[in-house]
Amino acid sequence: MILITKIQRSTLVAITVCLLLFSCAPKQERENDKEMHTPSAAHNAEKIELESLDIQVIENALGGLKGTENNGEYKVTIPQNDLKIIVDGFQIIPPMGLGSWAAFAPAAQGAMLMGDVVATETDLWPVQQEVIRQGLTITAIHNHFVRNHPNVMYMHIGGMGDEADLAASVKAVFDKVQEVRGNNPADGPKTDVENTLDTAMIADILGYNGSMNRGVYKVVIGRPDVNLTEHGAPVSTFMGFNTWASWQGTPEKAAVAGDFTMLADEVAPVIKALVENGIEVVAVHNHMVHEEPRIFFLHYWGTGQVEKLARGLRAALDHTQKRK
Numbered sequence: 001m002i003l004i005t006k007i008q009r010s011t012l013v014a015i016t017v018c019l020l021l022f023s024c025a026p027k028q029e030r031e032n033d034k035e036m037h038t039p040s041a042a043h044n045a046e047k048i049e050l051e052s053l054d055i056q057v058i059e060n061a062l063g064g065l066k067g068t069e070n071n072g073e074y075k076v077t078i079p080q081n082d083l084k085i086i087v088d089g090f091q092i093i094p095p096m097g098l099g100s101w102a103a104f105a106p107a108a109q110g111a112m113l114m115g116d117v118v119a120t121e122t123d124l125w126p127v128q129q130e131v132i133r134q135g136l137t138i139t140a141i142h143n144h145f146v147r148n149h150p151n152v153m154y155m156h157i158g159g160m161g162d163e164a165d166l167a168a169s170v171k172a173v174f175d176k177v178q179e180v181r182g183n184n185p186a187d188g189p190k191t192d193v194e195n196t197l198d199t200a201m202i203a204d205i206l207g208y209n210g211s212m213n214r215g216v217y218k219v220v221i222g223r224p225d226v227n228l229t230e231h232g233a234p235v236s237t238f239m240g241f242n243t244w245a246s247w248q249g250t251p252e253k254a255a256v257a258g259d260f261t262m263l264a265d266e267v268a269p270v271i272k273a274l275v276e277n278g279i280e281v282v283a284v285h286n287h288m289v290h291e292e293p294r295i296f297f298l299h300y301w302g303t304g305q306v307e308k309l310a311r312g313l314r315a316a317l318d319h320t321q322k323r324k
Contacts, residue, residue: 050106050233053163058104061167065174070238075103078174080118080152081188082181087148088303090255093191095216096246097144097257098152100177100185102170103240104163107233111163114230114239114288117155117173123180124153130176131157134169142285144257144299156287160231190214193248197306202247205310206317210245217247223261225321230291240287241295243320245313247306254306256313260298262320267296269319274300277312 055074059066067076078101079094092098102115113136119127124141131138140156157173159166178184193215202217203209210219221244222237235241245258256279260270271281279302287297302309 050108051110053104053106053111057164058167061164062171065171071236073103073105073236073238075101075238076170077101078186079190080185081190082183082185083118083120083150083152083188084191085145085148085150085152087145087257087301088255090248090303091191091193092145092148092257093193093214093216095213095218096193096248097259100174101240102157102174103238104166105233105236105239107160107231109160109231111161111166112230112233113157113159113166113170114235115157115170116240116287117157117177118185119153119155119177120181121151121153123177124155126180127173127176128155130173131155134172135159136166136169136173137289139289140286142283142299144259144283145301146280146282158230158288160233194250195248196250197247197254198251199247201307202310205307205314206245207314210247215248218244219247220244221317223321226263226293226295228291228293228295230288235288235291243317249303249306251306254304254309256300256302256309258300258313260300260316260320262296262298264294264296266320267298270298270316273316273319274298274302274312277308277315278302278304279309279312279316 052072053074055069058074062076065076067074077099080098083098085092085098098118100117102113105112117127128138136157136159138155139158142154144154195215195217197217199217206219208219208221210217220242222242228235228241241261243260245256247254247256249255262270274281279300281298282301283299285297
């Protein structure tokens with residue numbers, strides 16, 4: 001015979017009452033409660049109409065800095081001409097990846113900001129303080145090179161909100177860099193580098209054309225196979241979601257620097273292909289923190305015979321997207 005204590009009897013009564021009350025609740029009330037916790041398919045599928053950026057408002061807040069508009073997005077770049085960076089005997093000029101930039105795109109919250117600030121070891125602390133003071137976020141701090149003299153770091157920044165407020169914050173960050181260095185980075189000497197490379201051959205091997213700027217041949221490769229979003233806002237090639245390669249030098253003594261953008265399953269095979277082909281991986285990191293799907297970025301540096309370097313990059317590229 002099973003004995004039930006007074007406490008157990010009270011518990012059973014309470015459970016029975018709760019079940020009776022729930023079963024007697026109106027069906028519509030229970031359905032409403034369910035809807036509060038389960039988003040409807042129609043709501044999830046709804047496309048939000050994004051308002052266009054007001055480019056003039058952005059430029060005014062940036063203090064007259066002029067940028068480039070592309071498909072409704074806007075980007076301003078500040079070349080770091082004041083820094084003379086040397087890596088393995090090659091001078092790193094802005095087209096080789098030595099430029100600060102900030103890009104704006106329409107978003108549900110008004111506008112989305114993404115940017116990258118080049119900072120010396122002296123700049124880094126006061127500039128990151130300014131970023132936080134301006135209400136922006138720091139999403140990455142990393143290197144692009146090794147054995148670079150002087151040493152520079154790259155600080156990715158982000159933000160969501162009113163486009164004028166975001167642009168004003170970006171200007172304050174750029175102004176802080178200028179204040180610490182004592183000069184406008186863009187006003188330094190605009191040095192060209194030697195380039196006698198067969199750029200047609202590079203384009204043919206990689207499968208993508210590039211452009212020449214101050215002796216640097218740069219190839220930019222998008223990822224149309226990936227629909228990337230940050231906080232739900234689409235991130236385009238123009239906003240920094242791309243793989244790129246910058247070249248200088250001679251056919252027998254070339255240098256290439258760049259960035260790979262990769263899905264998680266692509267990281268290992270890309271690194272393996274680069275290392276096996278004599279190209280040094282110098283950084284693996286993120287640029288964003290709320291992106292979907294998750295994306296990794298990789299910086300590399302290679303020197304040597306140009307055709308060998310190009311074929312090494314092509315081998316790595318073949319692991320990053322569907323190719324015919």
